Amino acid sequence: MLTLAGRAASAAAIVAAVGALPWLAQTDPALTVLRTRSAEQEPTPEVLDAIRREIGTDGGPLPLLGRWLAGLLRGDAGTSWISGTPVLPDLVAALGVSVTLMAGALAVAVPVAGALCLRTLHLGSRRRLCRTRSGTAGALLAALPEFLLASALVTIVAVRLDWTPAYGWDGPQSMVLPSLALGVPAGALLGRLLDDALPAAFAEPWARAATAAGLPPRVIARHALRRCVPALLPQLALVTVGLTGGAVAVESLFAIPGLGRYALQAAVAQDLPALQAATLALVLLGAATGLFARAARRALLGPALRARALPPLHPPVLATGRVAAAVPVALLAVLAVVIGLGLLRDPWQVDTAARLSAPSWHHPLGTDSVGRDILARLGHGALRTLAAALAVTAATLVVGVLAGLLPRVSAGAVEVLNAIPAVVAGLLVAGAVGRGTVGAALAVTLVGWAALAAHTAALSEQERAGTHLVAAAALGAGKWHVLRRHILPAVLPPVLRHALLRIPAIALALAALGFLGLGAAPPAPEWGQLLAESQAYAERAPWTVAAPASALALLGVLAVSLAGVRR
Incomplete structure (x- = not known):
């Protein structure tokens, strides 16, 4: 209730x-x-x-x-202030398009997530679990901007190879590229979270007993998946809703008349009836998806949760090697060199004769559309990007963990806020506190903590159902002792790694708000802003997007590497 x-x-x-x-x-x-x-x-x-x-x-x-x-x-969602037509028919049509696109993206995301976990499943089911390389690949794919992947797919698959339509919404062929652009990063995020949880399942007593009894490895792997998937079902629900309302950039790039694009156009034009109807549709979709995920979790773990008979999901300490340990050091060195060289250059100097120049000795990373040195802007934008992204990540982590520990209070807000596109949150926050970097950071924080809260709630619910907590309570342990010594040590590491995986996405969300005039205004040398400004020149001058995209991807891999994510 x-x-x-x-x-x-x-x-x-x-x-x-x-x-x-x-x-x-x-x-x-x-x-x-x-x-x-x-x-x-x-x-x-x-x-x-x-x-x-x-x-x-x-x-x-x-x-x-x-x-x-x-x-x-009465079944009347109002009349559009701009077109003068009823809102409901257009809203239903946009919702149908978005749901269809969401299904296509999920059809891509699930195999991608499975592929990232395949090696861990193979080794774990044979009791030979060690550190794998899926963490780096997953972090790279999860950090890949959706609109950048979409632009690359359009250039290669649609324009050069002429295999699919470049834009529009006409038949199954037009679903292929946007489904890939949305599904690959979403599947990478889900795959990384699942791959991070599987070693703990394989280290449980049932897995050792099953191996000793001679059960086939595929059976053990299937039971390990069943053990880990319930904790990720809330994330799958949030990703599903995000593929509907958060697909603004992809829908705009492919000219898809979906709900995200519909909400963006209504928000920019301040078409209040259309924006209210789109927001309500997203909220209802988020609530329905959350209820379905909750029911599915109860179906998978219901008896064990009620009987408080779950073993704790604590990941084992896995062996690592010098190559894996050297990854964060190498990435940090690369970023430090790039930033250091960029700081020695002028990010504001304009050379109109060198517009969109390719990389050379004079401009190692090329120039942008007005002739500014990309290396200089990348170096000078590092502090702004890192400071804003890390501050928002820390805020979402704190709020998400605190809210996740109170799931009965926060569950409704998690589902509702996750369904709100960042641009709508940016408009609301800008109206309250004004436009600028602070307002953009507050807007991204407002919608960004929901995924971490859902992850925390799912993990803490399973941890509270553990047999070791029954024993601790029988020995007289109080609630604060249980929270401090049992629940937080089990919940914080995976949620922290989840938060670090989202750093590049947070940087891009801040840049998107700035691009719409709700955050840091152009021409601020900020990585996400550089990427947003260069999107129109991705085909003519790919180096303009390659540099900031690579920096954001390296930032994501470095973050999860330093946090000790398995590689």
């Missing part, structure tokens, strides 16, 4: 905040609507008053929200 109330309260708060967006941002919706409809008409007081009466903003946010909610009860 408490979880259901949390879902309802969170959904109501988000919908109300979106309904008050024009007043939070202190902008006149009538002026925005006028400029969208006609750029030549003069914004006289009479014209603006007529538009306010037409769209219903003359009475303030509460009557407007009340009329919209009353219309929902």
Whole structure:
């Protein structure tokens, strides 16, 4: 009951905040609507008053929200302020497209996740578990920007090879490239989390007993998967919703009329009825997916959870070698050299005669679209990028762990906030605290802690059902002792590694808000901003995106390597 109330309260708060967006941002919706409809008409007081009466903003946010909610009860989601057409038919069509694309992305993500875990499953089922190389590959793929992968796929597969359409939504062929662009990073994230949990399952007594009894390795591997998958089902639910509402860049690049693109266009144009309806659809989708994941977890672990008969999932200490130990040192050295060389150059110097110049001795990483040295901008943007990304990561980790330890209170907020695209959160935060780096960081933190909270809640629930905690309680251990000595030591390491995997995505989210005028404004030398600015030149000058993308990928691999993730 408490979880259901949390879902309802969170959904109501988000919908109300979106309904008050024009007043939070202190902008006149009538002026925005006028400029969208006609750029030549003069914004006289009479014209603006007529538009306010037409769209219903003359009475303030509460009557407007009340009329919209009353219309929902009649099956009417309102009329678009921009097009003047009913919102519901367009919303249903966009939702159908996004759900279809989500299914295609999941069809890619699941095999990618399985491929990253295949070696661990093979070695673990034969009692020969050691450190594998899937951590580095998984971190690289998880750190790969979706829109960069999408641009590369369009250039190679659609343009040069002419195998699939380059854009549009017409038939199964048009699903291939966007499904790959969305599914590969999502599958890499899920695969890394699953690969990180499998050694603990193979080290449990049942696995040793099964091996001694002569069970086939494939049977042992199947049971290990069943042991680890329930803790990752909340992550799968969050990723699923993210593939629907968070696919803004991919949907825009491929001109796909999906829900993410629909919400972005409504947010930028301040088309309040369309934005409210899209937000509500995403919230309901997040809640339904969360309920399904919770039911699936209960079906897989229900008896053991009720009987408190689960062994603790503590990963064993695995042997490592000099090559694996040298990876973070090598990556750190590469980044340090690049940053050091870049700091010796001027990031603001413009050479119009050298626009989009290829890498050379004078410009080792080439130049951007206005002739600025990419190496200089990469070096000078390191501090800004690292400081912002690490600060947001730390904030999401703290909030996520604290909220995850109280799952009955936070479950509703987790599902609702995860369904909100970062751009909508950026608009809400910008209206409250203003535009800038701080506002962008708060917006990304607002939606970024949800995944870590879901991971913490799933792990802590299984840990609390462990037999060792029953023994500890029987010996007189209090709640704080159990939390400090048993639950946190088991939960924090995997959640920390999960948070570090998301550093490149956080940097890109901050850059996306800056690109829309909600964060650090161009031409700030920030890695994600460099990548966003260079997206239009990916085909003509691939070095403009290769440098910042490589830096972000190396940052992700370095983060998980320093945290001790298995490689």
